[in-house]
Amino acid sequence: MAKATKKQALGRGLSALLKDPQNDIKSAEDKNADKLVGHIVELELDSIEVNPFQPRTSFNEESLRELASSIRELGVIQPITVRKLDYNQYQLVSGERRFRASRLVGLETIPAYIRIANDQESLEMALVENIQRQDLDPIEISLSYQRLIDEINLTQEQLSERVGKNRSTIANYLRLLKLDPIVQTGMRDGFLSMGHGRALINIEDPQLQLEIYEKIIANSLSVRETEKLVRNLQEGKPESKTAAPALPKNIKKSIKEFSERLGTKVDVKVAKKGNGRLIIPFSSEEDLERLKKIIQGEE
Template sequence: MAKATKKQALGRGLSALLKDPQNDIKSAEDKNADKLVGHIVELDLASIEVNPFQPRTSFNEESLKELASSIRELGVIQPITVRKLDFNKYQLVSGERRYRASKLVGLETIPSYIRIANDQESLEMALVENIQRQDLDPIEIALSYQRLMDEISLTQEQLSERVGKNRSTIANYLRLLKLDPIIQTGMRDGFMSMGHGRALINVDDPQMQLDIYEKVLERSLSVRDTEKLVREMQEGKTGKSKTASRTPSVAPVYKKGVKEFSEYLGARVDVKVSKKGSGKLTIPFNSEEDFNRIKKLIQGED
């Protein structure tokens, strides 16, 4: 019991420290910064603004109400994380659901971890922490990966280290962003899984993508059935027989090599071989950053 009282007193002391203009802490080097950063402090909800870098763009209303009910009964068990902007002014880094649910309940304060970070660090913390959540849809994850690469200037290898995912996994998510926006919306709304999306990525024709997407929804096709439908529609695209429309068969030695190339480069590599034995490799890339990444891998650079 004594420990709980001490903890509460510490929280009140930190709150008072934060509301004293003479002790306004703006950087990790400021006096008393060590007493603030890394500690749990009760902050006024009114002093916290939503993070514009938040990757989540939609919140399930029913889920929020359930969380609000839990907070009403038990309080906020896991503190949110904020960064200090100005005197008595903070911005969410993570925990927006807890923040929203607390406002629904009518709480005036919320337990918070305080960080001192610039915009880039805030973006990275928000994206990396949110990527770890289990309830983000595949497109939200893909967009978060893309933003980390674009706005923090991370390569796929660096991103892999930051989020603890294989590079091939990250590449698979990023490829989803090539899908038609209508299909991406369908994935975000839960009408189709990531497995369905990966099957449709192999369709280059945007209209054919949409045609297959409609059939997937109409027939409630499984991922395997979708992959089969993709093959059938691609084979019948030219109007010729399956035998005539099929590209020349590729020897197993080439297939094995292409698979190894694809895994190493983190990109789908295509091969075409003529009857005389000559051929060409095609390596797609998503951006200048992706092109430079592939170039370094081919050149054997670190």
């Protein structure tokens, strides 16, 4: 406990140093820079701006609320990392979820490591830190790899060294970006795994790729079944009929209730993770308006 108190006191001392205009630190060569870089500092949330280079564009609201609840009880356990822009102005390099959750809780300050980095270094740090996360989907990882190659001018060999991954692994991720955008969206939404994506890459015809994608969703095909389907198509073999898996009783009941309420046959596509899509067909603009009124409770 005494150790934690000492660390907090050190943070407050450094915060006071940063607020002194006479000690404004802008480079590693400036006076007192050694006291700042690499240490934990309590920074005001209002002095920090989000990172425009942040490769992650979506944040799960429920997950943020859970993190905010943890921070409310335990505080911010892992400091964020920022880079210094100007006097009392900082930019996030990593830790945007912790930053957002701290705002939700209503904190005024947050523990942070301060780095002195240019835009290119900041982008590289943000991308590499983002890739190390465990909750990224394959497309997010692929896009981060591609940005490192394009914007930092790294070769695949250099990228392999930076992120600690085999070059073949990086190449497999980058190939996913050749998939049709609809298929990529399916991967981001959890309908397809990376294994499904790697199988679909071998289909060059975009329309055929989408047709197979629909079959994977409709029949909940495994990666092995998808690979076999792709292989048969490439070899000109007739497609084997795969029976769609039986839907759980509660989902069947819900479909029936929807169909009776809406006066039209409703279909559903369910992924293995339990998420899915509800498909409500309509025959005309008038029929669409009728369905909308029912859903809105006007009929």
